[in-house]
Amino acid sequence: MNLSNEHSLRxxxxxxxxxxxxxxxxxxxxxxNLLYICGQIISGYCYLPVTGEPLYFVKRxxxxxxxxxxxxxxxxxxxxxxxxxxxxxxxxxxLEGDELSFTExxxxxKVFISAKCINGTPIIRAARSIKTTLEIxxxxxxxxxxxxxxxxxxxxxxxxxxxxxxxxxxxxxMRMEGCLGLFRVFGQSMxxxxxxxxxxxxxxxxxxxxxxxGGKGLSPALPGxxxxxxxxxGNTVMVDLGGNFNGYMSDMSRVYSxxxxxxxxxRAHQVCLEIQSEVTTLAKPGAICExxxxxxxxxxxxxxxxxxxxxxxxxxxxxxxxxxxxINEAPVLAPRIKQELQPGMVFALxxxxxxxxxxxVGIENSWAVNxxxxxxxxxxxxxxxxxxxxxxxx
Amino acid sequence: MNLSNEHSLRxxxxxxxxxxxxxxxxxxxxxxNLLYICGQIISGYCYLPVTGEPLYFVKRxxxxxxxxxxxxxxxxxxxxxxxxxxxxxxxxxxLEGDELSFTExxxxxKVFISAKCINGTPIIRAARSIKTTLEIxxxxxxxxxxxxxxxxxxxxxxxxxxxxxxxxxxxxxMRMEGCLGLFRVFGQSMxxxxxxxxxxxxxxxxxxxxxxxGGKGLSPALPGxxxxxxxxxGNTVMVDLGGNFNGYMSDMSRVYSxxxxxxxxxRAHQVCLEIQSEVTTLAKPGAICExxxxxxxxxxxxxxxxxxxxxxxxxxxxxxxxxxxxINEAPVLAPRIKQELQPGMVFALxxxxxxxxxxxVGIENSWAVNxxxxxxxxxxxxxxxxxxxxxxxx
Numbered sequence: 001m002n003l004s005n006e007h008s009l010r011x012x013x014x015x016x017x018x019x020x021x022x023x024x025x026x027x028x029x030x031x032x033n034l035l036y037i038c039g040q041i042i043s044g045y046c047y048l049p050v051t052g053e054p055l056y057f058v059k060r061x062x063x064x065x066x067x068x069x070x071x072x073x074x075x076x077x078x079x080x081x082x083x084x085x086x087x088x089x090x091x092x093x094x095l096e097g098d099e100l101s102f103t104e105x106x107x108x109x110k111v112f113i114s115a116k117c118i119n120g121t122p123i124i125r126a127a128r129s130i131k132t133t134l135e136i137x138x139x140x141x142x143x144x145x146x147x148x149x150x151x152x153x154x155x156x157x158x159x160x161x162x163x164x165x166x167x168x169x170x171x172x173x174m175r176m177e178g179c180l181g182l183f184r185v186f187g188q189s190m191x192x193x194x195x196x197x198x199x200x201x202x203x204x205x206x207x208x209x210x211x212x213x214g215g216k217g218l219s220p221a222l223p224g225x226x227x228x229x230x231x232x233x234g235n236t237v238m239v240d241l242g243g244n245f246n247g248y249m250s251d252m253s254r255v256y257s258x259x260x261x262x263x264x265x266x267r268a269h270q271v272c273l274e275i276q277s278e279v280t281t282l283a284k285p286g287a288i289c290e291x292x293x294x295x296x297x298x299x300x301x302x303x304x305x306x307x308x309x310x311x312x313x314x315x316x317x318x319x320x321x322x323x324x325x326x327i328n329e330a331p332v333l334a335p336r337i338k339q340e341l342q343p344g345m346v347f348a349l350x351x352x353x354x355x356x357x358x359x360x361v362g363i364e365n366s367w368a369v370n371x372x373x374x375x376x377x378x379x380x381x382x383x384x385x386x387x388x389x390x391x392x393x394x
Numbered sequence: 395m396n397l398s399n400e401h402s403l404r405x406x407x408x409x410x411x412x413x414x415x416x417x418x419x420x421x422x423x424x425x426x427n428l429l430y431i432c433g434q435i436i437s438g439y440c441y442l443p444v445t446g447e448p449l450y451f452v453k454r455x456x457x458x459x460x461x462x463x464x465x466x467x468x469x470x471x472x473x474x475x476x477x478x479x480x481x482x483x484x485x486x487x488x489l490e491g492d493e494l495s496f497t498e499x500x501x502x503x504k505v506f507i508s509a510k511c512i513n514g515t516p517i518i519r520a521a522r523s524i525k526t527t528l529e530i531x532x533x534x535x536x537x538x539x540x541x542x543x544x545x546x547x548x549x550x551x552x553x554x555x556x557x558x559x560x561x562x563x564x565x566x567x568m569r570m571e572g573c574l575g576l577f578r579v580f581g582q583s584m585x586x587x588x589x590x591x592x593x594x595x596x597x598x599x600x601x602x603x604x605x606x607x608g609g610k611g612l613s614p615a616l617p618g619x620x621x622x623x624x625x626x627x628g629n630t631v632m633v634d635l636g637g638n639f640n641g642y643m644s645d646m647s648r649v650y651s652x653x654x655x656x657x658x659x660x661r662a663h664q665v666c667l668e669i670q671s672e673v674t675t676l677a678k679p680g681a682i683c684e685x686x687x688x689x690x691x692x693x694x695x696x697x698x699x700x701x702x703x704x705x706x707x708x709x710x711x712x713x714x715x716x717x718x719x720x721i722n723e724a725p726v727l728a729p730r731i732k733q734e735l736q737p738g739m740v741f742a743l744x745x746x747x748x749x750x751x752x753x754x755v756g757i758e759n760s761w762a763v764n765x766x767x768x769x770x771x772x773x774x775x776x777x778x779x780x781x782x783x784x785x786x787x788x
Binding site: 029030031035039040041042043044060061062063095097098099100101102103104105106119121164165168171172175176178180181182184187188189191192193194205206207208209210214218219220221222223244246247313314325 | 423424425429433434435436437438454455456457489491492493494495496497498499500513515558559562563565566569570572574575576578581582583585586587588600601602603604608612613614615616617638640641707708719
């Protein structure tokens with residue numbers, strides 16, 4: 001385990017928050033948090049004291065070397081090791097309470113029987129929500145790859161395709177550009193494969209998942225996203241795939257059409273672009289999340305589109321969300337969220353409107369908050385692109 | 395919510411086990427368990443009493459109708475509803491302790507403050523491990539689609555491909571045959587995108603994940619599976635993708651080669667086929683899991699291949715695993731597992747050997763246990779297929 005300065009910096013961010021809460025040590029075992037603090041996923045545990053060297057208790061993979069690596073078979077050996085090395089046992093220990101199963105958490109709490117165990121997930125997520133310079137750079141690279149894949153979308157369209165065939169070819173473009181495919185979501189209730197491609201009335205179908213738009217899905221086994229609807233003349237199709245190119249979940253939606261669509265659809269699309277413009281003008285350090293949400297609502301109300309904003313039969317109650325190693329990080333741009341934007345936050349802003357009989361319109365880009373405002377990380381053209389213009393000899 | 399006989403049958407299986415453990419009711423909220431008991435994923439909860447009608451407390455999707463449907467915003471309303479309807483509150487309540495986060499479990503336990511809460515995951519997984527007639531039929535259909543995708547693999551091979559390019563085209567074949575893509579794994583520690591394609595020495599690379607073989611992966615963000623290795627003459631490549639075509643995770647591995655490979659590799663492949671044959675001859679109701687594992691070990695020891703079986707630098711300690719809505723269900727064919735096979739169990743058997751300098755060989759099929767023995771669900775040819783024979787005009 002060769003900890004870079006980057007990972008020491010991340011650990012320090014967590015330790016600062018631990019110190020403020022009088023926490024002596026953290027025991028971290030969830031993949032995404034391990035990836036964050038040491039740049040590597042292990043089957044095992046990182047024991048991170050508020051001061052002093054972290055220790056890595058590893059079950060798999062074989063063959064890691066370093067002074068801070070201790071191979072174990074079970075977590076009980078962690079405490080044995082700390083005792084043996086006369087490392088003081090923690091009075092207050094932070095565990096990943098929102099991520100570990102009840103059974104795993106309870107076992108670890110029993111292993112550290114003399115410690116008061118508290119839920120450390122909010123602290124780790126708070127640290128993760130403020131990206132480092134390197135993380136922002138990784139997001140820029142992800143955004144560029146994501147953009148490059150989307151630029152090729154018109155080239156794979158063929159007349160008569162359905163949403164599934166269209167999505168499959170775009171998934172392939174994403175993978176060819178280096179997308180790892182894995183879509184990491186915080187919490188166990190949201191499931192998705194690669195993202196969402198929605199056309200026509202399927203964009204109105206309510207889903208159990210709390211994504212921006214729903215979709216019926218191909219099977220009750222995955223009730224969200226595309227459902228086999230043909231891409232029809234006069235309809236739009238929205239492509240919203242997750243861009244895990246290097247661990248960081250860039251997020252971008254673009255809208256395509258088959259031929260021309262209704263004036264209402266073009267107008268609603270412009271309203272979404274206006275929301276993006278207005279909200280990102282406000283978005284700077286100190287801006288309050290609910291104010292950004294309310295600005296969007298103010299615009300859709302003024303335009304008389306509130307019953308179609310973020311869905312029709314079911315409407316999502318947010319216009320954006322933090323992104324990072326997972327698709328749903330802090331901050332959330334939603335009602336009653338008083339959190340302020342800070343430099344280093346990265347979020348997706350996705351004002352979307354569903355036009356019955358046509359399909360979804362709108363926009364989604366990934367944005368990094370800097371000291372003056374925001375930087376756009378995903379740079380594709382933003383108008384509705386007519387796929388029919390790209391059919392050879394059409 | 396239109397409960398079919400099928401779902402009533404599944405609920406009865408769980409209730410029988412609840413009754414044996416003196417559990418009054420279950421509160422089920424994890425997607426895969428909801429899909430199992432009512433054929434539908436909701437954001438919400440199924441309250442399943444040991445006798446009487448189940449109730450569905452739904453947050454999303456909008457628009458469900460039925461006498462047993464109650465819309466709620468938060469779980470506290472479940473108890474309010476039960477009190478209002480004079481439904482007796484449970485003395486012992488079963489929650490999904492191995493699946494819910496500590497925070498969620500604790501919240502629900504607090505909601506049902508007068509009940510003794512116990513971990514119900516083992517009961518639900520026990521019920522799920524014995525498939526119904528319909529589930530077996532769904533597995534047959536998944537196996538047939540999976541087979542059909544694999545049959546087309548030689549057609550997508552092009553000289554000079556690396557493992558990533560090869561995998562991307564096979565993922566596309568799987569998707570075109572109807573694969574939903576989502577790879578459901580029990581527990582939060584194992585992550586994978588679509589499955590694993592391993593060639594050459596990458597098959598030896600240890601991974602933190604407990605899959606049959608490792609692989610370095612393309613990025614520390616997903617340290618398993620393919621890593622960009624070129625498919626080279628004299629090397630093998632193993633394709634092991636998950637087949638979620640209808641919710642059920644069929645599992646199948648096949649081995650391809652670029653030109654001829656070493657005699658040792660062909661011989662090791664035959665040893666794996668022999669293990670498959672011997673183990674599936676023993677596999678019938680009453681057979682004990684560890685005996686099946688030990689039979690495999692006996693054969694590899696006799697053949698002098700034990701240091702290459704299930705990996706070299708890191709060796710998996712199982713030869714098979716139950717499959718269902720998740721890739722890792724009961725039973726596990728591993729040392730010290732005393733569980734007996736029963737009719738209705740479905741498992742993947744995957745004896746694999748890694749030959750340094752060549753790559754992985756071996757076989758994986760999905761099998762359903764019936765009253766006399768086992769039925770093979772994945773029916774592709776099992777020999778090593780030379781991809782070079784399929785290059786047009788080669």
